[in-house]
Amino acid sequence: MSEKTTLTDAVHTLLRRAIIEQALKPGMRLPEDTVGDQFGVSRTIVRHALVRLENEGLVVTRRNRGAFVAEPTLEEAKQIFEVRRALEAEVIRILAERMPESGYDQLRAHVRSEESVRGKDGPVSIRLAGEFHTLLAELTGNAVLARYVSEVVLRCSLIMAMYAKSHSSDCAVDEHLQIIDAIRDGDVARARDIMDHHLGAVADRAELEEKPDSVSTILSRYGKELAS
Numbered sequence: 001m002s003e004k005t006t007l008t009d010a011v012h013t014l015l016r017r018a019i020i021e022q023a024l025k026p027g028m029r030l031p032e033d034t035v036g037d038q039f040g041v042s043r044t045i046v047r048h049a050l051v052r053l054e055n056e057g058l059v060v061t062r063r064n065r066g067a068f069v070a071e072p073t074l075e076e077a078k079q080i081f082e083v084r085r086a087l088e089a090e091v092i093r094i095l096a097e098r099m100p101e102s103g104y105d106q107l108r109a110h111v112r113s114e115e116s117v118r119g120k121d122g123p124v125s126i127r128l129a130g131e132f133h134t135l136l137a138e139l140t141g142n143a144v145l146a147r148y149v150s151e152v153v154l155r156c157s158l159i160m161a162m163y164a165k166s167h168s169s170d171c172a173v174d175e176h177l178q179i180i181d182a183i184r185d186g187d188v189a190r191a192r193d194i195m196d197h198h199l200g201a202v203a204d205r206a207e208l209e210e211k212p213d214s215v216s217t218i219l220s221r222y223g224k225e226l227a228s
Helices: 003-020 032-039 043-055 074-097 103-116 122-139 143-163 169-184 188-206 215-227
Strands: 059-062 066-069
Touching: 003 032, 003 043, 003 122, 003 143, 032 043, 043 059, 043 066, 074 122, 074 143, 074 169, 074 188, 103 122, 103 169, 122 143, 122 169, 143 188, 169 188
Parallel strands: none
Antiparallel strands: 059 066
C-alpha cells in the first residue's frame, strides 16, 4: 500500500468521523486547501478522500463551488430508512444461522463502549450506536451486505444531524443488548421486532413526516394583518 493511499484513507476516516459526530454540519463547505492545510496533506489527497465520501452519500460536489457536506431531503431520508430496515432484517436472519465464534464477545464489548459514554458525549454516542449496526453486518461474513449496511448507517447519521430533535443513547444501548440476546436464542422474529422498533424510534426522532401547520399557526399570520 502506497503512502498516498494510506494518507487518503486517514483523511477519509477523519472527515467521515467529523461528519458523523456532527462537528461538520450538513451544508458546510469543505475547501480542499483548508482541509489539506489542517491535515498537512496535498489537495490531491483531499480530493480523493472527498470523492470517496461522495460515493458514500456524505458529501456532494457542486460545479464551480466545490464540496459540501450532504443535505439529504426528507424524501431521501425516508427511502434510506426503508432500505436500512430491510437490510438489517436480513442481517439478523443470517446471524441467527451463523454467528462467528467470537461474535457475541465482540458485540458485548462494543455495547460496553456505548455504556461508557452514555449521557456524557452525544456525538460519540451517536457514532458508536451506528458502529454497532455496522459490526452486526460485518459479522455476517457477507462483504456486500456489510458494505450496503455501512453506507445506510452513515447516511442515517447525517439525516439525524439534520432532522433529529433529540438523541437518547439509553434506549439504544438497552435495545442493542436485547437484539444480541434474541439472536443468541435463535429467536429471529423477536430480534427483528426489536430491531424494527429500534430503527422506527430513530426515524421518529428524525421527524421525517412533515407536520401540517396548526389552525392557530396559520391564523396567527393573518392576525398580524388585523393588528397592523
